[in-house]
């Protein structure tokens with residue numbers, strides 16, 4: 001059972017940045033070199049507004065994850081422009097990429113939890129990069145989020161003793177605990193049952209509305225489409241549909 005979103009996550013609506021959080025222009029991307037060189041993205045153009053919950057759909061191999069990882073500073077941008085929170089990522093320095101990554105949260109299909117750390121400790125680790133000020137309330141912030149995600153009884157469990165869905169909810173708490181400007185999610189509901197998956201995405205949506213957090217989510221999960229503010233469909237490395 002997942003509690004309804006509330007409390008510290010739903011406060012402080014003001015955000016300093018005014019530029020569109022995500023702006024992509026004429027983005028191309030290739031994998032490999034020489035004969036093996038293969039184009040994965042073709043002239044992608046996209047602007048995402050603050051607070052939007054945007055779902056990226058499309059067949060396998062259409063370029064969704066490639067786009068998400070480029071915009072999320074996890075891959076280098078060489079052709080075209082990606083502006084994240086007003087900063088150009090094309091040819092950006094490693095320092096800039098690291099700074100940008102601190103302002104965003106990631107939720108992946110594979111939860112990537114540390115197996116030797118409890119749920120609380122996994123969430124705490126994500127706060128450490130934000131420095132001592134963020135760490136002051138680490139216990140309250142981490143436990144509040146885990147409770148919100150229905151894990152109040154599992155705070156001190158190791159991942160090995162959690163179900164797949166519970167592990168994914170810890171990963172979601174970890175992505176949200178630093179109050180990121182943007183959340184990038186790749187198939188976040190894949191391991192969750194219908195109700196849990198819906199509640200998790202609803203939480204991301206409510207967070208977006210109140211705190212102006214922007215969410216870009218890759219999914220094949222038709223059960224959550226009605227929560228999206230916008231659905232972008234990709235095919236063969238191109239955006240073919242963009243619906244509000």
Ligand SMILES: Nc1ncnc2c1ncn2[C@@H]1O[C@H](COP(=O)(O)OP(=O)(O)OP(=O)(O)O)[C@@H](O)[C@H]1O
Nearest residue numbers: 031032038040058059060061062063064065066067
């Ligand atoms: N590391 C890689 N090396 C070479 N080609 C890759 C690599 N990663 C992805 N590709 C290719 O790039 C294209 C886009 O892949 P991508 O993973 O972005 O698609 P996707 O829409 O996210 O697919 P899925 O829904 O299956 O995750 C595909 O043709 C894929 O084979």
